[in-house]
Amino acid sequence: MDDLIATYYFRPGDGVTADFAAQAISEEQTTGTWTRLSTVNDHTAYVHAYDGEVMDIVSLGDGGYVTRIRYPYEIFEPGNIPQYLSVVAGNLFGLGKISAVRLLDMDLPDAFRAVHPGPKFGIEGVRKIVGTETSRRPHVGTIIKPKVGLNPKDTAAVAYEAAVGGVDLIKDDETLTDQRFCPLMDRLAAVMDALDKAEQETGHRVLYALNVTTGGDKIVEVGERAVKAGANMLMVDVLTAGFSAVQALAADPAITVPIHVHRTMHGALTRNPHHGIAMRPIAKLVRLCGGDQLHTGTVSGKMGGSAAEVLGDNAILTEPWGPVAPVFPVASGGLHPGKVHAELAALGTEIVLQAGGGIHGHPDGTRAGAAAMRQAVDAFLAGVSAEEYAKTHAELAKALAAWGTV
Numbered sequence: 001m002d003d004l005i006a007t008y009y010f011r012p013g014d015g016v017t018a019d020f021a022a023q024a025i026s027e028e029q030t031t032g033t034w035t036r037l038s039t040v041n042d043h044t045a046y047v048h049a050y051d052g053e054v055m056d057i058v059s060l061g062d063g064g065y066v067t068r069i070r071y072p073y074e075i076f077e078p079g080n081i082p083q084y085l086s087v088v089a090g091n092l093f094g095l096g097k098i099s100a101v102r103l104l105d106m107d108l109p110d111a112f113r114a115v116h117p118g119p120k121f122g123i124e125g126v127r128k129i130v131g132t133e134t135s136r137r138p139h140v141g142t143i144i145k146p147k148v149g150l151n152p153k154d155t156a157a158v159a160y161e162a163a164v165g166g167v168d169l170i171k172d173d174e175t176l177t178d179q180r181f182c183p184l185m186d187r188l189a190a191v192m193d194a195l196d197k198a199e200q201e202t203g204h205r206v207l208y209a210l211n212v213t214t215g216g217d218k219i220v221e222v223g224e225r226a227v228k229a230g231a232n233m234l235m236v237d238v239l240t241a242g243f244s245a246v247q248a249l250a251a252d253p254a255i256t257v258p259i260h261v262h263r264t265m266h267g268a269l270t271r272n273p274h275h276g277i278a279m280r281p282i283a284k285l286v287r288l289c290g291g292d293q294l295h296t297g298t299v300s301g302k303m304g305g306s307a308a309e310v311l312g313d314n315a316i317l318t319e320p321w322g323p324v325a326p327v328f329p330v331a332s333g334g335l336h337p338g339k340v341h342a343e344l345a346a347l348g349t350e351i352v353l354q355a356g357g358g359i360h361g362h363p364d365g366t367r368a369g370a371a372a373m374r375q376a377v378d379a380f381l382a383g384v385s386a387e388e389y390a391k392t393h394a395e396l397a398k399a400l401a402a403w404g405t406v
């Protein structure tokens with residue numbers, strides 16, 4: 001069956017039954033509205049083939065319910081991710097008869113995956129570029145900090161320090177794009193020069209995720225120009241730019257580099273356990289539209305969220321999906337070397353561990369911060385505690401002294 005099945009948590013409004021509320025969602029998102037339609041009659045009865053169906057309703061006993069709704073495949077436009085969202089995550093959130101509703105998940109049958117080639121690189125492709133396809137070690141990434149304000153020359157200097165310190169990935173922050181204080185193409189040229197210099201010294205290739213988030217009218221042109229100018233990775237804020245922005249870049253043969261996907265603004269959708277959209281459907285759509293890496297959260301960092309949800313989202317990104325490549329999960333937000341063991345023990349090593357403050361806030365600076373993150377990863381892979389490893393690794397020792405361990 002090619003129909004899409006969406007799972008929702010919901011709380012009916014006062015005086016509204018769960019059956020009525022679930023049916024209201026199904027109708028609102030398919031062929032119905034608040035009243036009977038004269039336009040649906042004996043002649044047009046064929047439209048009922050497009051009706052949604054409430055498959056089941058489970059009471060959670062606390063006034064909340066979980067329902068699965070089947071949406072006929074034919075009501076979707078194959079390949080059009082914004083339209084998928086308008087169906088499974090559209091008007092239902094505003095229905096007055098429902099006091100809260102959260103899209104928990106959606107089952108995407110093969111028919112949906114068949115029209116989306118997915119990531120060009122995925123985990124394997126990114127590992128090949130960085131050279132970890134054999135070691136399978138976690139990747140260490142950093143975000144240039146401060147988020148905004150540095151000029152291209154100083155941005156490149158920070159990138160150089162992080163690269164010689166041992167990171168695998170350097171990325172722009174989610175708010176840094178093509179502002180006057182740091183023009184995109186100047187920044188790209190300066191950072192790539194710095195990374196080339198670092199690679200000559202270390203022999204290690206480092207990815208630089210250039211944030212090309214911009215309007216839909218020009219994001220492909222900006223991305224192509226960046227790749228022509230030597231970018232080895234692009235970054236997009238998927239929720240502010242739109243899934244179709246990532247999809248357009250990933251589908252473009254001229255975009256020959258991986259795409260790092262940031263989820264800034266996700267908290268407005270994902271944070272409330274009763275209302276909004278869980279990260280799971282967002283993760284699935286990012287995999288469909290071709291993101292190669294995606295932020296999914298941490299177990300010990302500064303951002304809220306449940307470890308169970310992070311684990312489930314990472315499993316969705318990495319499980320076999322036929323020809324659709326796995327996406328590299330990114331654990332980021334408030335991480336530092338003293339949290340590496342906790343993250344890897346909980347999330348596994350098929351992950352990108354990212355630290356901004358946890359690297360550039362190191363007492364001895366960026367290079368030492370990067371080295372301390374790598375040392376913490378090496379300690380974990382060697383089965384040694386961070387404290388023990390710090391006895392022979394000064395950068396890690398300084399980091400643990402500054403921030404402790406979790």
Ligand SMILES: O=C(O)[C@@](O)(COP(=O)(O)O)[C@H](O)[C@H](O)COP(=O)(O)O
Nearest residue numbers: 143295297303332333334335355356357
């Ligand atoms: O701006 C920040 O906060 C970060 O650059 C982390 O910096 P620090 O390492 O300095 O905390 C990332 O944007 C968050 O990780 C996003 O959250 P998430 O990964 O949950 O989407």
Ligand SMILES: [Mg+2]
Nearest residue numbers: 143173174175
């Ligand atoms: Mg950030």
